[in-house]
Amino acid sequence: AQSVTQLGSHVSVSEGALVLLRCNYSSSVPPYLFWYVQYPNQGLQLLLKYTSAATLVKGINGFEAEFKKSETSFHLTKPSAHMSDAAEYFCAVSSFKAAGNKLTFGGGTRVLVKP
Amino acid sequence: KAGVTQTPRYLIKTRGQQVTLSCSPISGHRSVSWYQQTPGQGLQFLFEYFSETQRNKGNFPGRFSGRQFSNSRSEMNVSTLELGDSALYLCASSLLIAGDGTDTQYFGPGTRLTVL
Numbered sequence: 001a002q003s004v005t006q007l008g009s010h011v012s013v014s015e016g017a018l019v020l021l022r023c024n025y026s027s028s029v030p031p032y033l034f035w036y037v038q039y040p041n042q043g044l045q046l047l048l049k050y051t052s053a054a055t056l057v058k059g060i061n062g063f064e065a066e067f068k069k070s071e072t073s074f075h076l077t078k079p080s081a082h083m084s085d086a087a088e089y090f091c092a093v094s095s096f097k098a099a100g101n102k103l104t105f106g107g108g109t110r111v112l113v114k115p
Numbered sequence: 116k117a118g119v120t121q122t123p124r125y126l127i128k129t130r131g132q133q134v135t136l137s138c139s140p141i142s143g144h145r146s147v148s149w150y151q152q153t154p155g156q157g158l159q160f161l162f163e164y165f166s167e168t169q170r171n172k173g174n175f176p177g178r179f180s181g182r183q184f185s186n187s188r189s190e191m192n193v194s195t196l197e198l199g200d201s202a203l204y205l206c207a208s209s210l211l212i213a214g215d216g217t218d219t220q221y222f223g224p225g226t227r228l229t230v231l
């Protein structure tokens with residue numbers, strides 16, 4: 001069985017400061033990992049995904065994440081927060097032989113950006 | 116290219132009723148998945164359809180069902196609604212090029228269901 005844990009349901013950052021959202025996974029097979037963002041009253045938008053190529057993955061809007069197998073982590077970072085980054089972020093996992101497109105999501109982290 | 120569309124966007128029902136939600140995937144996408152999002156349980160996988168066949172199913176009671184049509188459009192149905200079924204129901208589509216868990220899923224805006 002797979003699972004995802006996101007540490008911190010709420011994160012508050014100042015505009016221009018580093019954004020760091022933590023995600024740890026549990027999977028008995030090599031995982032594929034995704035970060036999605038959800039703005040109010042909208043669906044989920046893919047930020048980036050790891051599918052066993054480069055361990056450092058760059059995504060949209062200046063976000064990136066690093067896959068660390070030894071730490072079973074896939075933390076999301078952005079060097080400088082912008083007001084438009086205020087949203088909820090979800091880490092998700094699927095895996096090879098998952099028989100399709102089932103994503104298992106973490107609980108989400110809501111980001112507040114202070115001016 | 117148009118994104119994933121879901122209708123209706125908002126729905127209010129009473130306990131015991133049934134409801135049908137609709138999802139139109141991105142043109143050319145063959146896989147459609149459904150997720151339930153609630154404040155308490157978060158995002159949970161309901162089921163996935165590909166070529167009109169259910170390929171994967173989450174841990175939900177039989178009151179939740181779905182189907183996919185030959186044009187890849189999908190519907191999900193919830194019968195005998197309960198208060199706890201109030202949620203945002205999200206549909207996602209993918210090309211299913213690899214079919215091994217790496218395909219990107221593109222989400223629609225969701226249907227917000229309120230059960231009174």
